[in-house]
Amino acid sequence: MTAPVKGPVKGNAPSRRAFLRGTIAAGGALAGATMARAQATPDPLITEVQDWASGLGDGVDATPYGLPIEFESDVIRRNVEWLTADTISSINFTPIHALDGTITPTGCAFERHHSGAIELRKEDYRLMINGMVDQETIFTYEDLERFPRENHTYFLECAANTGMEWAGAQLNGAQFTHGMIHNMEYSGIPLRTLLEEAGLDTAGDLKDKWVYVEGADASSNGRSIPMEKALDDCLIAIKANGEALRKEHGYPVRLVVPGWEGNMWVKWIRRIEVMDGPVESREETSKYTDTLDNGISRKWTWVMDAKSVVTSPSPQMPITHGHGPLVITGMAWSGRGAITRVDVSKDGGMTWETARLAQPGEDKALTRFYLETEWNGEEMFLQSRAMDSTGYVQPTKNMLREVRGENSIYHNNCIQTWWVKPNGEAENVEVS
Amino acid sequence: MSKFRNLLIGTTLVTLAASPVMAEKLGLGRAALPEEVAAWNLDVSPDGTGLPEGSGSVLDGEEVFADNCAICHGDFAEGVDNWPKLAGGMDTLNHKDPLKTVGSYWPYLSTAFDYVHRSMPFGSAQTMSADDTYAIVAYILYSNDLVDEDFVLSKDNFLEVEMPNADGFIVDDREEAEKHFWTEPCMENCKPEPVKITMKAAVLDVTPDEED
Numbered sequence: 001m002t003a004p005v006k007g008p009v010k011g012n013a014p015s016r017r018a019f020l021r022g023t024i025a026a027g028g029a030l031a032g033a034t035m036a037r038a039q040a041t042p043d044p045l046i047t048e049v050q051d052w053a054s055g056l057g058d059g060v061d062a063t064p065y066g067l068p069i070e071f072e073s074d075v076i077r078r079n080v081e082w083l084t085a086d087t088i089s090s091i092n093f094t095p096i097h098a099l100d101g102t103i104t105p106t107g108c109a110f111e112r113h114h115s116g117a118i119e120l121r122k123e124d125y126r127l128m129i130n131g132m133v134d135q136e137t138i139f140t141y142e143d144l145e146r147f148p149r150e151n152h153t154y155f156l157e158c159a160a161n162t163g164m165e166w167a168g169a170q171l172n173g174a175q176f177t178h179g180m181i182h183n184m185e186y187s188g189i190p191l192r193t194l195l196e197e198a199g200l201d202t203a204g205d206l207k208d209k210w211v212y213v214e215g216a217d218a219s220s221n222g223r224s225i226p227m228e229k230a231l232d233d234c235l236i237a238i239k240a241n242g243e244a245l246r247k248e249h250g251y252p253v254r255l256v257v258p259g260w261e262g263n264m265w266v267k268w269i270r271r272i273e274v275m276d277g278p279v280e281s282r283e284e285t286s287k288y289t290d291t292l293d294n295g296i297s298r299k300w301t302w303v304m305d306a307k308s309v310v311t312s313p314s315p316q317m318p319i320t321h322g323h324g325p326l327v328i329t330g331m332a333w334s335g336r337g338a339i340t341r342v343d344v345s346k347d348g349g350m351t352w353e354t355a356r357l358a359q360p361g362e363d364k365a366l367t368r369f370y371l372e373t374e375w376n377g378e379e380m381f382l383q384s385r386a387m388d389s390t391g392y393v394q395p396t397k398n399m400l401r402e403v404r405g406e407n408s409i410y411h412n413n414c415i416q417t418w419w420v421k422p423n424g425e426a427e428n429v430e431v432s
Numbered sequence: 433m434s435k436f437r438n439l440l441i442g443t444t445l446v447t448l449a450a451s452p453v454m455a456e457k458l459g460l461g462r463a464a465l466p467e468e469v470a471a472w473n474l475d476v477s478p479d480g481t482g483l484p485e486g487s488g489s490v491l492d493g494e495e496v497f498a499d500n501c502a503i504c505h506g507d508f509a510e511g512v513d514n515w516p517k518l519a520g521g522m523d524t525l526n527h528k529d530p531l532k533t534v535g536s537y538w539p540y541l542s543t544a545f546d547y548v549h550r551s552m553p554f555g556s557a558q559t560m561s562a563d564d565t566y567a568i569v570a571y572i573l574y575s576n577d578l579v580d581e582d583f584v585l586s587k588d589n590f591l592e593v594e595m596p597n598a599d600g601f602i603v604d605d606r607e608e609a610e611k612h613f614w615t616e617p618c619m620e621n622c623k624p625e626p627v628k629i630t631m632k633a634a635v636l637d638v639t640p641d642e643e644d
Binding site (some may be wrong): 037082084085088089114115128129130131135136137138139140143146147167168169170171196197198199212214218219220222246270271273275277278279280281282285286289291293294295296297298299300301302303305315343347348349351352353381385387390391392393394396399404406407419427428429430431432 | 436443457458460462464468469472473476477478479485504513514515525526528529530532535537538539540542543546547550551554555557558585600601602603604605606609610613614615616617618619620622623626627628629630631632633634
């Protein structure tokens with residue numbers, strides 16, 4: 001049996017309301033308590049022998065490839081229907097509100113397709129390198145497996161993440177405001193290795209050269225990447241989180257472009273062309289360009305700036321445990337380097353305290369932060385502010401609007417505010 | 433990674449921990465055949481590189497567009513439902529919610545040819561001939577009032593078409609225009625008075641309902 005899916009997204013799910021009332025009432029009995037809760041009657045979960053403590057559980061092989069237990073069935077990707085015309089050329093959102101640590105479980109890592117997720121067998125996979133190379137070359141999947149490979153963990157953020165929030169607070173949940181992101185460990189071959197295998201002498205001076213990359217799907221999603229980046233840290237990935245890429249993430253081979261907008265991480269990559277200029281494809285002119293207030297648009301805004309968000313408490317993760325100790329947590333990342341510091345404010349940015357990073361920040365990868373605190377029902381305007389190794393400080397939405405206006409769509413890395421109310425519920429707001 | 437590297441500096445293990453170093457080519461893969469490159473190397477650049485031989489008229493384009501494109505983009509390229517509008521929106525780029533179409537926004541005509549030829553129609557990509565693609569692009573130009581109805585687009589006159597927003601783009605200038613974001617952050621008394629709520633998401637109530 002599968003449990004019904006009903007997460008507290010809207011802030012009005014009856015089950016959560018009831019739950020909240022119950023816990024607040026219970027909490028009231030121990031106002032100001034700093035010791036363990038008193039229990040009037042013995043807890044039957046302890047005093048009575050439970051089924052699971054007496055009978056037997058599932059045998060091995062009950063699920064040869066496991067899924068999360070049914071009680072976690074609300075921790076799933078979700079889409080916002082009105083955003084796109086259909087689900088084939090669309091996007092959904094990682095349930096970041098319910099996750100912890102830094103690695104995104106592959107099965108709930110967000111998807112973005114332009115012509116749907118295709119099924120391409122390894123045996124049918126071909127990678128072509130053509131253009132200004134010494135030898136135009138075809139690689140099979142087996143060929144790729146014979147090159148030396150590396151392991152790196154990187155975040156992938158869609159340039160449109162938080163894009164719906166430019167004109168004002170819109171979507172009530174971290175999953176929907178910040179869920180176009182995932183963070184995986186990739187195993188792959190440096191793009192540099194494959195380009196050098198095809199030979200770059202023909203290209204001459206590499207400084208003004210580009211690679212054009214495209215996928216095998218109908219959209220092709222072609223993008224132009226400067227040669228400098230291609231030779232720096234791009235990977236041709238064949239595994240993510242230790243296993244084959246999922247279909248929705250580009251099986252069997254995808255491009256990894258660390259720190260740069262997700263659209264460039266071409267899935268099902270089938271061709272790399274060395275060129276003397278950018279193609280100025282649909283995805284890098286009509287889309288993924290950022291229109292400023294004066295109508296002029298920025299192009300080639302590839303880097304994802306430092307950004308962070310509190311994932312709990314948040315609208316989908318209300319405080320349900322009553323007063324006392326509270327763990328505030330969230331995640332931070334930067335396409336320019338490593339996260340060096342995250343500050344948290346409870347009063348909408350008036351005062352800040354520095355949060356604890358679970359691990360030192362890694363280059364172009366997610367960092368988890370925690371702020372262990374005490375909460376006694378006071379209203380909070382929770383914000384987080386990331387800093388990276390270049391000294392960049394995550395700006396407020398108004399700071400971004402002053403430079404860019406409200407029509408940019410992409411690259412909204414503003415500080416997010418959650419209004420946590422005395423009853424523990426949280427709401428997406430903007431503050432003065 | 434760098435931490436490991438530092439620990440290992442001075443030991444023979446350092447080369448094992450660092451990226452694999454390729455002394456020379458491995459000789460993997462095979463030479464691509466000219467027919468194979470021709471089949472996939474379809475991209476068209478702003479200077480016209482990659483354009484195939486061919487031509488198409490606005491009038492032919494009207495018919496091809498009606499048969500292959502109008503179901504999503506509308507008979508006049510005005511768009512259906514949430515599907516992209518390809519025409520209109522002139523002079524709206526500095527307005528609230530600008531309408532970005534091939535006519536009002538796209539800086540290069542090559543992009544339209546490239547995309548239609550390679551990735552459209554939605555669900556039947558790579559079925560349009562070169563001539564049909566020229567015709568569709570000609571019709572999109574006509575729908576944007578950029579050419580007359582007797583216009584014929586071809587490889588030869590392709591670069592003569594002027595795109596209204598060709599000069600509407602600048603290269604990413606964040607490091608200059610937003611250099612004040614590289615700063616020492618304020619920690620106390622960062623605002624003149626306690627904050628007030630200026631907008632709530634619940635007011636718009638656009639959050640997807642999970643019950644459906």
